[in-house]
Amino acid sequence: MAIKARVRVVALFLLMLFLAPVVNLTRLQVLRSEELSQRPDNSRTLEDLSLRGSLLDRTGQLLAQSREGRRVYPLGPLTGPLLGYMTGRLGSAGLEASLEARTAGYAVPRTPKQAWNLVARGERRGDDVVLTLDRDLQKVAWDLLEGSRGAVLVLDIPTAEILAVASRPSFDPATLEADWERLRVDPSAPLIERGTQGLYPPGSTFKILTMAGALADGRTAADEVFACTGSMDAGNFILHDNAVHGPVRLEEALVVSCNVTFATLGQRLGVDGLRRWMDAFGLLEAMPLVPNAAEARPVHSGAPSAAAEAGIGQADLLVSPLAMARVTAAVARGGIDLEPRLVRAQTRRGQETWRPAAPSARRVLPQAVAEQVRRAMAAVVARGTGGAAALPGVAVAGKTGTAENPHGAPHAWFVGYAPARDPEVAVAILLENAGGGGAHAAPLASRLLQQALSR
Amino acid sequence: MSRRPSAFLLMALVSAILVLGAALAQAGLSRLDPPSPWPSVGLLLGAFWAGWLLSHLRRPAGDSMLLPLSTLLCSVGWLEVYRLGPAIGSPALGERQAWWIALGVLVFILSLFVPGDYRALEDYKYSCLLTGVFLQLAVMLFGTEINGARLWFEFGPVLFQPVEVVKILLVVFLAAFLRQFRHWIRLSLLSPEGRLPRKALLLLGLGWACAEGVLVLQKDLGMALLLFGLFLSMFFLSTGRRDLVALSAVLAGVGSWVCYHLFGHVRVRVGAWLDPFADPQGQGYQMSQALYALASGGLDGSGLGMGRPFLVPEAYTDFIFVALAEEWGMLGAVGVLMVYMMLVTRAFRIALWAGDEFGTLLAAGLATLVAWQTLILVGGTVQLAPMTGITLPFMSYGGSSMLANFLLLGILWRISAVGEVSGGD
Numbered sequence A: 001m002a003i004k005a006r007v008r009v010v011a012l013f014l015l016m017l018f019l020a021p022v023v024n025l026t027r028l029q030v031l032r033s034e035e036l037s038q039r040p041d042n043s044r045t046l047e048d049l050s051l052r053g054s055l056l057d058r059t060g061q062l063l064a065q066s067r068e069g070r071r072v073y074p075l076g077p078l079t080g081p082l083l084g085y086m087t088g089r090l091g092s093a094g095l096e097a098s099l100e101a102r103t104a105g106y107a108v109p110r111t112p113k114q115a116w117n118l119v120a121r122g123e124r125r126g127d128d129v130v131l132t133l134d135r136d137l138q139k140v141a142w143d144l145l146e147g148s149r150g151a152v153l154v155l156d157i158p159t160a161e162i163l164a165v166a167s168r169p170s171f172d173p174a175t176l177e178a179d180w181e182r183l184r185v186d187p188s189a190p191l192i193e194r195g196t197q198g199l200y201p202p203g204s205t206f207k208i209l210t211m212a213g214a215l216a217d218g219r220t221a222a223d224e225v226f227a228c229t230g231s232m233d234a235g236n237f238i239l240h241d242n243a244v245h246g247p248v249r250l251e252e253a254l255v256v257s258c259n260v261t262f263a264t265l266g267q268r269l270g271v272d273g274l275r276r277w278m279d280a281f282g283l284l285e286a287m288p289l290v291p292n293a294a295e296a297r298p299v300h301s302g303a304p305s306a307a308a309e310a311g312i313g314q315a316d317l318l319v320s321p322l323a324m325a326r327v328t329a330a331v332a333r334g335g336i337d338l339e340p341r342l343v344r345a346q347t348r349r350g351q352e353t354w355r356p357a358a359p360s361a362r363r364v365l366p367q368a369v370a371e372q373v374r375r376a377m378a379a380v381v382a383r384g385t386g387g388a389a390a391l392p393g394v395a396v397a398g399k400t401g402t403a404e405n406p407h408g409a410p411h412a413w414f415v416g417y418a419p420a421r422d423p424e425v426a427v428a429i430l431l432e433n434a435g436g437g438g439a440h441a442a443p444l445a446s447r448l449l450q451q452a453l454s455r
Numbered sequence B: 001m002s003r004r005p006s007a008f009l010l011m012a013l014v015s016a017i018l019v020l021g022a023a024l025a026q027a028g029l030s031r032l033d034p035p036s037p038w039p040s041v042g043l044l045l046g047a048f049w050a051g052w053l054l055s056h057l058r059r060p061a062g063d064s065m066l067l068p069l070s071t072l073l074c075s076v077g078w079l080e081v082y083r084l085g086p087a088i089g090s091p092a093l094g095e096r097q098a099w100w101i102a103l104g105v106l107v108f109i110l111s112l113f114v115p116g117d118y119r120a121l122e123d124y125k126y127s128c129l130l131t132g133v134f135l136q137l138a139v140m141l142f143g144t145e146i147n148g149a150r151l152w153f154e155f156g157p158v159l160f161q162p163v164e165v166v167k168i169l170l171v172v173f174l175a176a177f178l179r180q181f182r183h184w185i186r187l188s189l190l191s192p193e194g195r196l197p198r199k200a201l202l203l204l205g206l207g208w209a210c211a212e213g214v215l216v217l218q219k220d221l222g223m224a225l226l227l228f229g230l231f232l233s234m235f236f237l238s239t240g241r242r243d244l245v246a247l248s249a250v251l252a253g254v255g256s257w258v259c260y261h262l263f264g265h266v267r268v269r270v271g272a273w274l275d276p277f278a279d280p281q282g283q284g285y286q287m288s289q290a291l292y293a294l295a296s297g298g299l300d301g302s303g304l305g306m307g308r309p310f311l312v313p314e315a316y317t318d319f320i321f322v323a324l325a326e327e328w329g330m331l332g333a334v335g336v337l338m339v340y341m342m343l344v345t346r347a348f349r350i351a352l353w354a355g356d357e358f359g360t361l362l363a364a365g366l367a368t369l370v371a372w373q374t375l376i377l378v379g380g381t382v383q384l385a386p387m388t389g390i391t392l393p394f395m396s397y398g399g400s401s402m403l404a405n406f407l408l409l410g411i412l413w414r415i416s417a418v419g420e421v422s423g424g425d
Helices: A001-019 A019-031 A033-037 A076-083 A094-098 A112-121 A135-144 A175-183 A203-216 A250-257 A259-280 A307-309 A320-332 A366-381 A442-453 B004-028 B037-058 B066-087 B092-112 B119-142 B163-189 B199-216 B221-239 B240-264 B264-274 B287-298 B319-353 B357-381 B398-422
Strands: A062-067 A070-072 A085-087 A092-095 A128-131 A150-156 A161-168 A225-226 A231-233 A237-240 A246-249 A343-348 A351-354 A397-405 A409-418 A424-432 B144-146 B150-155 B158-160
Touching: A001 A019, A001 B221, A001 B319, A001 B357, A019 A033, A019 B287, A019 B319, A019 B357, A033 B287, A062 A076, A062 A250, A062 B398, A070 A085, A070 A203, A076 A094, A076 A135, A076 A175, A092 A094, A128 B319, A135 A150, A135 A161, A135 A442, A150 A320, A150 B066, A161 A231, A203 A250, A203 A259, A203 A307, A203 A320, A203 A366, A203 A397, A203 A409, A225 A250, A225 A259, A231 A259, A237 A259, A250 A259, A250 A366, A307 B163, A320 A366, A320 A397, A320 A409, A320 A424, A366 A397, A366 A409, A366 A442, A397 A442, A409 A442, A409 B150, A424 B037, A442 B037, B004 B037, B004 B066, B037 B066, B037 B092, B066 B092, B066 B319, B066 B398, B119 B150, B119 B163, B119 B357, B119 B398, B158 B398, B163 B357, B163 B398, B199 B221, B199 B240, B221 B240, B221 B357, B240 B264, B264 B287, B287 B319, B319 B398
Parallel strands: none
Antiparallel strands: A062 A070, A085 A092, A128 A343, A150 A161, A150 A424, A225 A246, A231 A237, A343 A351, A397 A409, A409 A424, B144 B150, B150 B158
């Protein structure tokens, strides 16, 4: 009977189809099992959280700790997106995710030493990780951002250690799971750590780099006088300055933040020259000891005006506050670059079990060039746009920025260091869409530097 | 008659698996302080053996393999549901599922006691069709909306999903309709002038439109796939027109492509299927968690009560197969797939033994229904197809689907009981 023959055909066809899930189960459960298990958002790989080590600040105070099977963050939103989170449902993110292998408990011993600890001492808890952060300074940085969106970052100049990096808006890790759906779609991006991951046009703060690069390449000299008529032909449009500065010498041009001067220097260096200098300052590479830090984006635009605009920190140039702090610190050190770091050591019961290699010093600018830029930056605060950053009794050096951007009012920037003569700390302050850097960001720098120096 | 002792042994084996599994699950869950499994296990064993006894007393000639296979699936599914209950904060889940299974067995027994012959169903084909259409329309208009889909009726604490019954009604209608008109359809195809087979095309077009209608109006991708797979399979079984089946498959492909570009929810499903890691905390969350569950299960599984299948949303319904694969491993999951294959094979054998065309088409249609439904759901959970919200026969938590599946089993038993008497073996 023909129907029955067809029953056999359909039966065979459908039974053959059952092979497909068998094949895919083999693929997913056996062949790809390892790879899937190691994905960072896979919360199944986080073994019992109670065995995890803690994250500590530079003085040994707790920043993240496992308690009753949960991760607890004593500073709450102050370290929100920086430390990230580690939960059964959402997996891990931020420093928690990057340091996962270091804080992991010894559920399964992986080295002979771990096996010994487990057998001889019954120890299964993971190591602690000491960060370079200073808990008190972190609070200061956070408080400065009250009511703003943006980031505040403090860098220790001799060691390039990040002492504080605050970012707002933030989230409260204690209620993360409940708030998740809201946080995920929040247009103000509270899950992004703005100090190291946020990328912004640097505006006039970038003139430090333009000036240093042009001097070092011999494209200008300290005594060159620029004739600022209040505007210039940037290639395909007229670039307007904030004022007519008349004839200005290079140092004076930085003091008044003359766009015509630095756009001219940008044109002399060219897009490639600026990119080379960003690379020289280490801005285009990842920093292994600041996990998740975003690399700067050099100019990609092919517009004829790109070089002039990039010279004043515009065009499609993007950098993080950390990158600007790094450039500032390199100038402050007299032209020596050190790679910034956020991780200090791994410890077990107070004993170091691992420490990153000491930072290697790299000369990026001739000493003389760095001194010229330093003098100009000190003058910016002493008698220029950065006046609000001044401190009583301590000379401060810095540069303001007011970065045009497509998202509304300009971003307010300030980068600087103190004391001007014998630098100890560098700061970078960014306030999203807050307006002028001199009026809004520089006053915060004054308070921040005072706290950082009296630390 | 000679198979009865072995069926008895198989039922004993199923009982042993259920009892040992319950003990393992209780031990594995000890940290969560689970409710005792034993009242539910007692209920299930009572139901299984009552079903076995009564079915063999009432219709001794029926296919005695049906009950061991289906109760094995029920047992394995129940163990996972019981195990998930305390972990997702509803410890009574296992007990409720046990009652649904017991009621399902009752439906099975009742279906055997309905007097008369299954062939009587053939006379009610239009009633079946109208009831099915009525239920579908009613649920679309007056149903309760859950997760954006209007697929349920709410009766006090009980949710009834009419589509589970509608599927069976549709198979009955198609079997009867196609048997009655298949020659007419075939003849219309064989017109000597080489004219277009208009009537057959009209019928195929109707089936196609129904499936697309379900997809568009109810946003139920799984149901649309299932309806279309079922319809094509039965059309082929009755008419044998490979060319038209191929043509429809192509049309369905075109329809899917159009839907993909027209409807956001289809795009979202397909996106979550092809690359769940593009948005692992959002649209791809369920799928990426399912993949992690599968990966953590590995070859031999974490052990019952020892894994974390509760991290996958809807693990006790749509993703029960993933929960199983995590805790019973690839070996357990493939084993369960083999049980489904055996059940489908038995149903097709019943189709082959059936004494009449309607019986053949009905049994083959029901076999196709179980096979497609299993394939679509399992395919969706192991990343072979977009995830769809249909249930896994005999395993997923849920009353409507359990009762409907046991009704299907009852119909198969009735066909097999007649078939063996008249057709011999």
